[in-house]
Amino acid sequence: MRTAVFALTEAGAQLARRVGGALGDQATLFVSSRHATLGVQTFGRLREAVQENFHRYDALVFIMAAGIAVRSIAPYLVSKLEDPAVVVLDEQGRHVISLLSGHVGGANRLTRALAAALGAEPVITTATDVEGLVAPDALAAELGLFPESHAAILAINSALLRGESISYYVDPACALASFYREELARRGLTVRGMAERERETGPQVIISAACTEARAGRLFLRPMALRAGVGCRRGTPKEVILAALKEAAARIGMPMEAITSLGSTVFKREERGLHEAAAELRRPLYFYENNALQRIIEQYGLRESDFVRQTIGIGNVCEAAALAAGGGRMALGKTRFEKVTVALVWQQRQKWQESQ
Structure with missing residues (x-):
């Protein structure tokens, strides 16, 4: 952060x-x-x-x-x-x-x-924290989910404070459905089958990228894009890059599969390891021109390395590349691993899709 x-x-x-x-x-x-x-x-x-x-x-x-x-x-x-x-x-x-x-x-x-x-x-x-309750919007922040809507957050948290039971649902179409179910269970929350949501009339929290059946007392938690900015030494193999990405995701409590795209500088576009890592993850890989990354560095006031600037012309690669497509919240700042630096940014998927 x-x-x-x-x-x-x-x-x-x-x-x-x-x-x-x-x-x-x-x-x-x-x-x-x-x-x-x-x-x-x-x-x-x-x-x-x-x-x-x-x-x-x-x-x-x-x-x-x-x-x-x-x-x-x-x-x-x-x-x-x-x-x-x-x-x-x-x-x-x-x-x-x-x-x-x-x-x-x-x-x-x-x-x-x-x-x-x-x-x-x-x-x-915060009332739910004072009462020791698991608030859905706090849960969303921990799991890379974006709550919709503001009114629904207030309605669900109010119901929670009144002692009402909250039903949780996870859309099986979500790429991380099993991860979400495990995390909810770890917090003592019961997950119901998606088919039951129309029969249940009480407060509901639904983790889904697609479901849109809005009604009073229903809160959607939307999976966000997790963009990875990557810098690496010349010739770094995919195994080392993948290991760094896995550890970076683990540091924010997420599986590596949560990463939705990789980004770096155009000076790394010939790096075979980056291409192979992206291919193994089945994730898009973007390379940004230095002038675009420099604008991000200035916009967000990112710290720069003199050594990196002297080497490729800009002083910050991984954080700038992670923020390059529309910004977002920094989930993990520049972190050094063996031959690799990684930064992770959470971004609402709609904003991510509009930026591509």
Whole structure:
């Protein structure tokens, strides 16, 4: 999850460095110019920094009063299905507060992770989390699914809080149907046969890319595209590339089969290993021109490697290639494996299809 961390004071800047250490390469620190220090970006006005970066990152962390954070983000909010995760910390690092997009955006997960890393108290107010219930939209975020619609999320979660039984269904036509069934069972959820859904009148959650029979109390969870951006050394064999992809997918709790496409730079279009790996996975392989990847690097403020830039002309391959076809949420930032780097991005399938 690419995260922007904002701090206003000296104490906030010190805590921001701890937050950056906990989040690793996926964190970019933004500190008021009054407290400039090496290794961070600076800003003059917080509101302008937020405006510039609100849509660049998957998550925003504010080390300041919650009221300041709320006023800063208010003009840019759209919906819980589109807004980035927003988390607030006090300057002493005593509390980590999940403020916005707790489930779909992943703010609750980020809050727990930061609290554990900093020895702080996580503050999560989402009703289903407070009651210890498995919310379908939180489940969707964990399994690479996109919930439809906003109204259906509210209806299903309200029914869950009232103690009503939620029926789950998995369309057997889904490529990962068996994986979804196993994950639901692992969470203690019973999966019913698809044929039963019309006979059942209670709240329903349906994992399907195709079913569209909308009705009150029915929530669809749509499988998202998982785009892999890949960089590799010259002559890397397919076995090494496939091993890297498998491990990358495992790190986000998914099977390698969840990957829907591979992307890289045109400088790698003659790499036999990449072509053979894509062929074995039966997934499309795209090669992007450097100018297209450079636009992505600038659009998302991606970190660049001087060595890679000197070698092929741009300083980021895997993250830029993963984001090149319409953006999305970073599931796994640039990760190094043997002779291979991989980045993974979740993208709604409709947006992915429109970009091709």
